Amino acid sequence: MDRKRIVVVGTSFAGYTGALELRELLGDDHDITVVANTHDFVFIPSLIWYPFGLREKKDISFDVRPVYAEHHIRFVEAHVTGFDLQQRLVKTNGADIPYDYLLIATGPKVDFASVPGLGPKQNSWSICNIEHAEETRHAWERFLKDPGPIVIGASQGAACFGAAYEFLFNLRYQLKKHHLLDKVPLTYVTAEPFLGHFGIGGLGNAKSLSETFFGMQGITWRTDATVQEVRPDGVLLGSGEVLPSKFTMIIPRFLGIDAIRNTPGLGNANGFIETDDGYRHKQFPEVFAAGVAVYVPPVGETAVPCGVPKTGYPSEVMAKTAAANIAADIKGGEHKTMPFSMIHAYCIMDTGNMGMLILGDHMLGARHLEFIIPGPQAHWAKLAFEKYFLYTRKHGHV
Numbered sequence: 001m002d003r004k005r006i007v008v009v010g011t012s013f014a015g016y017t018g019a020l021e022l023r024e025l026l027g028d029d030h031d032i033t034v035v036a037n038t039h040d041f042v043f044i045p046s047l048i049w050y051p052f053g054l055r056e057k058k059d060i061s062f063d064v065r066p067v068y069a070e071h072h073i074r075f076v077e078a079h080v081t082g083f084d085l086q087q088r089l090v091k092t093n094g095a096d097i098p099y100d101y102l103l104i105a106t107g108p109k110v111d112f113a114s115v116p117g118l119g120p121k122q123n124s125w126s127i128c129n130i131e132h133a134e135e136t137r138h139a140w141e142r143f144l145k146d147p148g149p150i151v152i153g154a155s156q157g158a159a160c161f162g163a164a165y166e167f168l169f170n171l172r173y174q175l176k177k178h179h180l181l182d183k184v185p186l187t188y189v190t191a192e193p194f195l196g197h198f199g200i201g202g203l204g205n206a207k208s209l210s211e212t213f214f215g216m217q218g219i220t221w222r223t224d225a226t227v228q229e230v231r232p233d234g235v236l237l238g239s240g241e242v243l244p245s246k247f248t249m250i251i252p253r254f255l256g257i258d259a260i261r262n263t264p265g266l267g268n269a270n271g272f273i274e275t276d277d278g279y280r281h282k283q284f285p286e287v288f289a290a291g292v293a294v295y296v297p298p299v300g301e302t303a304v305p306c307g308v309p310k311t312g313y314p315s316e317v318m319a320k321t322a323a324a325n326i327a328a329d330i331k332g333g334e335h336k337t338m339p340f341s342m343i344h345a346y347c348i349m350d351t352g353n354m355g356m357l358i359l360g361d362h363m364l365g366a367r368h369l370e371f372i373i374p375g376p377q378a379h380w381a382k383l384a385f386e387k388y389f390l391y392t393r394k395h396g397h398v
Helices: 013-026 044-048 065-070 130-145 161-177 206-217 312-331 376-394
Strands: 005-009 031-036 040-042 061-063 074-077 080-084 089-092 101-104 150-154 186-190 220-222 227-231 234-237 242-244 247-251 287-289 345-350 355-360 370-374
Touching: 005 013, 013 031, 013 101, 013 312, 044 161, 044 376, 061 376, 065 074, 101 312, 130 247, 150 161, 150 234, 161 186, 161 247, 161 345, 206 370, 227 247, 234 247, 287 312, 345 376, 355 376, 370 376
Parallel strands: 005 031, 005 101, 031 074, 101 287, 150 186, 150 247, 186 220
Antiparallel strands: 040 061, 080 089, 227 234, 234 242, 345 355, 355 370
């Protein structure tokens, strides 16, 4: 059997899982290379706590290089600038990397430019990565010295609604701890047609539970909202309403990374890769994708565009499916399919000292089983899962 070269681009949930799964399936008979612009794995779900000083980088990240070395996986730290799909090359700011099979498992390009004034360099803050969360921490510290109205939300085209909800509720919990609830009007702005839509069309009684919880917490909300502009002192909505704000955090829409968007035929207009249910590219059979890089159509028609979240668990499932199919191509055997819609829906939503356990037998469409269980156990479950996940992944278990 010829020795094959498999290149994985990205080293977050999908990339890290995909690389280790490939080594498990292929043994040492083939070469696996991971190329990424960082050697840190960061547990993104914990960034909801970072701005409040509840986590440091060392608590929620680890260096992937020792794990890759132990598993005989080559790691290249570089910026991917594009792909030559005909010559089968990953183009970087260093040397080009040839491949026989390619798994694209990159994070998103965060599209702050889609809304005037949006983003850390302008008039709002972010928790999309650890650098953004660090800037948000400094902004929060300044805010506590001079509090006022707050706007939290997710703009048109956004998909990461869960992070917006969790940050909102954790921020509210911090306001209570600082005895600021009576001084800080709190508003949630979202592209969702109703609270608890989450970009997946809703789940169980999420709508009624969310509305009840928002009411109990004294949080006002605007659904079906477009963000027209983020200003230094407030947020202009498409309706013409201006919401005053001294601290604004709005999740923007995501795009595929520039390297995908700069490669003709690889991704769609927004830079996401269209695949079959085995996560294989529809025109280039040696190219696979997993995680945020994969195109998943929106769920139904909504007045304001809503994306579909491709969070940690679905990303890992996609990566394992893609890895199984690459291994089947190389070694023979059964190919696998796992439509995104059929991946289980698992989410632990933290609200500071409470939360909700959200479970469904699949992500999208009508479900046979779906549960939302509120209570303090969700908070403790989130903490336990964070520790379990980081321990197992740091030791190379996926």
